[in-house]
Amino acid sequence: MSAFDQETDVCIAGAGPAGMILGLLLAAQGTRVLVLERHSNFDREYRGEVLMPRFIQMMNQIGLLTFLLQSPHLKIDGFQLYIRRRLAATISAPNLSKEAPYILWMPQTVMLEALHEKSKAYPNFTLLFDAAAEEPLTEGTRVVGLQAAVKGKPVRVGAKVSVGAEGRGSVLRRRGGFELAYEEHDFDIIWFTIPKPAGYDNTVRAFLSARHNYIILPKYPQHVQCGILIETGEYGRYVKAGIGSLKAELLDAHPMFRDFASELTDFKPFNVLAAKADRVKEWAKDGLLLVGDAAHTCSPAGAIGVSVAVASAIVAADIITDCLRKQNYSRQALGRVQALRESEVIEIQRIQSGFSGLIAAKHPLMKTVLAAGVFLLAKTGIFRKLQRKLMVMDRPLPISPTIRL
Ligand SMILES: Cc1cc2nc3c(=O)[nH]c(=O)nc-3n(C[C@H](O)[C@H](O)[C@H](O)COP(=O)(O)OP(=O)(O)OC[C@H]3O[C@@H](n4cnc5c(N)ncnc54)[C@H](O)[C@@H]3O)c2cc1C
Structure with missing residues (x-):
């Protein structure tokens, strides 16, 4: 009798962008894939909605772009930075x-539902909702599958390769004994949505101001999404002080917020993002690999979290396919994903850390000095070069041409 309730080639914990794209690419190679998703559906808001050119480039590379563009979307023309x-x-x-x-x-x-639809073409792809990965199952030091709770019942899934793609709060990162090489938490963002004013165009606008910095971005179909950058933990102080405190802040921030702010009665319309960045020291163990935010979480600077998470998942599809072919699921074999991806992730996190330093200054005098610095920087080619480095891939992902849908 098998020690497992269910067996598969690859078991992926987490049906976010990284887990779904990895699962689809593996299924297209004929691999049996089981994806476990803790939630009962894909409903989520304020999550990875702005997708930079690097995401478009890689979707083109794996043959998914035309398909994704059949789903509701907006095309954003560009980005403007305002100082005072x-x-x-x-x-x-x-x-x-x-x-x-x-x-x-x-x-x-919308994106995850489209990917789920696409997965239905592959009978070797299974996605279970209400299925939470709990910990790796091991034989000696080798991970041989995942312990999960499926609709509240314990299930042991046996897998040649297990993947943690459960995002920044990854349980497999924690329970699998992975250590962090880097961690930073400079600021938080309070997100909210308001109706789009008549004539507002499809441009992202960021404002550095004397008190808080904020960002306004178009949102499909007739809204704009607004984010106020606050100090780490400052939201708790607003909540303690009551809604009047945040209302006053918004009334003062930008004329576009006034109607929304004057009608505020509680904190329900707000969603807080902790602008954390981190990176795991070693992304693989024997039989277990972390991808996406579980391996490396990016800060919100540049809105490239999805792109960076998905890039590692696409490279992982190539490496795991090769591991399955060679029946080698060792840390070294799976660790080739890190070898191919880590230098870009480190470079991106360094640039983001620099931007975070500029936008997260706390002292008003420092804010003024940095705003002047940003203003000067914005006039030089360096600013554009850094933006390009964040938002655009300078070369295709290093994968076999067969890794395509
Ligand atoms: C508020 C907010 C706004 C953001 N805005 C942007 C943006 O505009 N552009 C951008 O590029 N990036 C943005 N990001 C970052 C982006 O959302 C992430 O980088 C990206 O979603 C990471 O993809 P992922 O698949 O690795 O993880 P996630 O998207 O976090 O997906 C992980 C999945 O795993 C599931 N899960 C968690 N635990 C378990 C478990 N134990 N078992 C099974 N399933 C589990 C979760 O429910 C989730 O579905 C934002 C992030 C946040 C929090």
Whole structure:
């Protein structure tokens, strides 16, 4: 009798963008894939909705772009940076990348549902909702599957390769004994949505101001999404002080927030993102690999979290396919994903950390000094170069041409 309730080739914990795209690419190679998703559906908001040219480039590379563009989306023309309400820099999406001349806005729910639809073409792909991975199952030091709770019942899944793609709160990262090589938490963002004012165009706008910095981005179909950058833990102080405190802040911040702010009675419309970044020291153990945010969480600077998470998942599809072919599921074999991806992740996290330092200054005097610095930087080619580095892939992902849908 098998020690497992269910067996598969690859068991992926987490049906976010990384887990779903990895699962689909493996299924297209004929691999048996089981994806476990803790939630009962894909409903989520304020999650990875702005998708930079690098995401478009990689979707093109794996043959998914045309399919994804059949789902509701917006094409964002570019980005403007205002310092104290004065336009300091404009980045036009077509100038960032000729190959991907726009920024995509697509709700993550829409994208994940589309990917789920696509997966139905593969009988060797199974997605279970209400299925939470709990810990790796081991034989000696080798991971041989995952212990999960499926609709509340314990299930032991046997797998040649197990993958933690459960995002920044990854339980397999914790329970699998992975250590962090890097961790940073400079600020938080309070998100909320308001109706789009008449005539508002499809441009992302960021404002550095004397008190808080904020960002306004178009949201499909007739809204704009607004984010206020606050100090780590400051939201708790607003909650303690009552809604009047945040209301006053918003009334003062931008004329577009006034109608929304004056009608506020509680904190329900708000969603707080902790702008954390981290990276695991070693992404693989024998039989177990971390991908996406579970291996490396990016800060919100540049809105590239999904792109970076998915890039590692795509590379993982190639490496895992090779591991299955060679029946080698060792830490070294699976660790090739890290070898191929880590240098770019480190470079991106370094640039993001620099931007975070500029936008998360706490002292008003420091804010003024940094705003002046950003203004000058924005006038130079360095700013554009750094933006390009964040938002655009300078070369295709290093994968076999067969890793395609
Ligand atoms: C508020 C917010 C706004 C963001 N905005 C942007 C943006 O505009 N652009 C951008 O590029 N990035 C953005 N990001 C970052 C982006 O959402 C992530 O980088 C990206 O979603 C990571 O993908 P992932 O698949 O690795 O993990 P996730 O998207 O976090 O997916 C993990 C999945 O695993 C599931 N899960 C968790 N635990 C378990 C478990 N134990 N068992 C089974 N399943 C489990 C979760 O329910 C989830 O479905 C944002 C992040 C946040 C929090």
